[in-house]
Amino acid sequence: MHVRVLGSAAGGGFPQWNTNVGLNRQLHEGTTRATARTQSSIAVSADGERWLLVNASPDVRQQILDFPALRPAPDTRGTGIGAILLMDSQIDHTAGLMILREGDTLPIWSTRPVYEDLTTGLPLFKVLEHFCGVDWHEIDTAASGFAIDGVPGLSFRAVELSSAAPPYSPHRGDPHPGDNIGLIVTDDATGGQLFYAPGLGAPDDEIAAIARAADCVLVDGTFFTETEMIDQGVGTKAAATMGHLPQSGDNGMLTWLAQFPGTRRVLIHINNTNPILDPDSPERATVEEAGVEVSYDGLEIKL
Template identity: 35%
Template sequence: MMRVVVLGAAAGGGVPQWNCGCEVCRASFADPALRRTQASIAVSADGVNWFLINASPDLRQQVIATPQLHPNEGALRHSPIAGVILTNGEVDAVAGLLSMREGSPFTIYAHAKVLAVLRANSIFNVLNEQVVRRQPIEIDRPFQPALPDGSPSGLEVTAFAVPGKAAWYLEGQTHPGGDAPDGDTLGLTITDKASGKTIHVLTACARVTDELKERLAGAALLMFDGTVWRDDELIAAGLSHKTGQAMGHIAMAGDEGAIAALGDLGIAQKLFVHINNSNQALLADTAERKAVDEAGWTIPHDGMEVTP
């Protein structure tokens, strides 16, 4: 039976962001229940071996807070984490890899463009490739991530291209992975081989296309980009000069927002992840949260386990 744990539900910087005095951050500095670490998800087919979807900068803290990811009792060196599947090359998706440098075997699965970003930055050489394999994944070609001993994990994963953009720190630079249009922003379809149940994970998505709707329809679980409530919210709040679209993220609200676009697809469970500290839907007593709840979406807390 597939199990899914939300290790962190926040966008880059977390909630509260260390240097932010916005309404949501002020509230979460005061109330630990409102705090969220940066987005990462753990998935397992057997409840014993786990694969991470992205490795957030908060990964060490997330592992400590998640008993499912603790080393086996009596083992001197061990981790249930068998692999990390990267959906993009943003800081909030890859920085946690640096906390996994102590010699335990696992595999990094990522598109060749994202692997090129890691290869171009020598700090990731602390992950010895003789111990930590880097395996390229191809768009729309299913693969079965393996356990460290090579045995099957019980999961099948298909990566697919979604509208988005390259990591912000690559803006204005030559991309280490070349100029191909796809590969920087991926969604994942993860299927439990035993039950046939399918989940979809999209931590970044700039818009919902008809093709994407067709792909997501009828899923047991969707974990979807919830960065901003409205496209111009960071500008309106005085936090940034960028819109959600400029950052490669769709808004929750609006005629072309995620709630409207994904509202009638027969998806059993819908969770927003990668939620920015500017997003009022994080606060339980707001009109934004009420609208999210009424539309059948969930704002998850860190450590929340979901069974599709």
């Protein structure tokens, strides 16, 4: 299985367009070895030719241009993207669908709550009907697995994650199963297994069993501390309030990941406030000493 990290940052990317504090400012001034990152998304493939785009971030155009496998062959118009799968209905993971309107009908896989959000509160699917159109396929989180047309050689299973629906969702404040999912991807030939969960904020025993069985986990790396945005004066909400599990603390992500020493552990969806973006920071050293990687745009993983 080929896995490509197209974007590794949280919403707004790094640097965020309206932020000139902390690492954002250092990046602008060239006083840090941290590197710019686009908003989180990955692509997976069994053969390296036909790819599943997992989430369509607002940065999808640049991500495609930066990855030749997703671009058309010479003298043709097309793409290596065989299908699209949405983990949730957040703007950061769906707005890029509008960029893809210039191609053929988009084969999109999502849960029903995500479909409902994208046809009501944020009606991207309805807008796309006037352009390329959408061929929607429902993801059943109760199913033991499913295949995706256009991306042969891979099998998938979705698991429900605890989360809140976006502000524009008809059931904001009333969480529905399937608002946010984790995705298990298995290579049918090699048996290699990836667990992708950029929105993992409250892991339970079922999620722990999945992580233990996987060869690689790509999980939420948004914040290093619970009060990171508050401490830096750029927000008023704590990590837990936003549905994220910070890396630090006795019950933090690093402690949870320590249960799986035999699994490759990688953080993705990293906020512009998170000091682990700086490779010279003590926080980055803490993460690396724990045997955990910090993803970056262009990271490639083979399973």
